[in-house]
Every structure is written in C-alpha cells, then in structure tokens.
Amino acid sequence: MSQDTVQMVAEAPAFRPLSDFAGTLSQRVYASLKEAILDLSLRPGAILRKGDVCEALGVSRSPVSEAVARLASEALVDIVPQAGTFVARLSLDEVRExxxxxxxxxxxxxxxxxRAITEEQLVELRRNLRLQEGLVADGDIRGFYAADAGFHELLLSFTGHRRLPGxxxxxxxxxxxxxxxxxxxxxxxxxxxAEHRAILAALEARDPEAARAATRAHLRQVVTRLERLGTERPELFA
Known part of the structure; x- marks a missing residue:
C-alpha cells in the first residue's frame, strides 16, 4: 500500500470523547471508532494503529482490540496478518447489496x-425538512447529513415496527x-x-404509489453516483 493512499491515525481529526457514548468501555471505544470511519475522519485505506487509538482515547489495549474485532466482523476494518489493521476500502458490491x-x-x-399517516406525523416530517433547509442555507453538510438520516428514521418509525430502523x-x-x-x-x-420534499408531498397526498416512486428515485440515485465515483476515485475502493 503506497504512502500517498494511507492516512495515519495521528493525522486524523480527534476521536469524539468516550463520555459522549453509552455502554461498556469497549462499546464506547467501538462507537467512537465506528463514527470516525463512517464520517470519513478515518479514510478508506488508512492504517489503524491500536497504540495510537489507545493514546487518543486514553484507554488500555484490551477494549481497543475488542472494538477492532467487532469492526472487522462488520467489514469496516481489515486485519492483515504481518501487515497491520486498516480501515476497509469501500466495496461497490457491498454498496449495491x-x-x-x-x-x-x-x-x-x-x-x-x-395509507395511514397522521397529521402529527406529517408535522414531524415538515419540521425535519425545515431543519434541513436551514442547514443547507448555512452550508452545514455534517448537520444536514444528520437531519437527512433523521428524516428516514422518522418514516421507518411511523410503521410501528420497532426493529425496522435498526x-x-x-x-x-x-x-x-x-x-x-x-x-x-x-x-x-x-x-x-428536493427529493425529500417529493416524498413528503406524496405522503401529504396519502398516495402510496407516488410515495414509493419518490422514495425509489431518491435511493437509486445514490448507487448510480457511487458507481461513477468508483471509476473516478479507484484508490478509495477495494
């Protein structure tokens, strides 16, 4: 692996403090590391040195090893014998699946x-969209990403199926x-x-087919764009 495609832990932004997370020590280490991987603070292909992580988070090696093993089981890190542990590169196969x-x-x-959305639920979605609009106006990409995820979580939670969001x-x-x-x-x-507004409009009309079509269009454009990105930035992909 060439040095120009590797980002050392020391060069990455600081991990979020463990006090921001709940659970056992290893669960909090896992959550902090996973967040850094998902928000690309740790870039695909970056080397992940356990000693550096221990120092950054102020913990011993044991909870870091447990967290890394869990991340490896989720294909978010690659443990390469005799070489080290690396943040997994992106996989178009996993993206498509x-x-x-x-x-x-x-x-x-x-x-x-x-078919059954209530006015109270529509109010929640409208509030979320107003938040998204404000974040777009402020140029807050990180905040917008969180509000985007919240919009989808609301939709899934409205089904009443508790395991669905997870x-x-x-x-x-x-x-x-x-x-x-x-x-x-x-x-x-x-x-x-705009895609979120189209979904909301279909829900306000209580039109299941339009809601499906708007949601399908919203979700499918992601894969199309990522496939193009795989061609443009091959160093990020497996």
Missing part, C-alpha cells in the same frame, strides 16, 4: 405509512460511509432536499 436491502425495507415502509441502518452502513463522499458535491444537498 446494502442499497438493495434498504430499498426493499423503505419502499414497503413508505407505502404502508402513506435493520435499515445495518443494511445501509456501507452505503452510508460511501455516500458521505457525495454530499460535498456542488448542488447535491439541494437535490437531496
């Missing part, structure tokens, strides 16, 4: 929600990481906001 699963879940959800997050994790490379593209956040 995750997008397929997310689409199956979310299309079923939005169709069900469109299943969707698990399916989307590799897409989630890759698509963060797309939002800084000029005009992309505005396009995403």
């Amino acid at each position: 995750g997008a397929f699963l997310r689409e199956a879940l979310e299309l079923a959800a939005v169709e069900e929600v469109a 299943l969707s997050r698990t399916a989307w994790v590799h897409v989630d990481r890759a698509r963060r490379l797309l939002l800084p593209e000029p005009g992309r956040v505005e396009e995403t906001l």
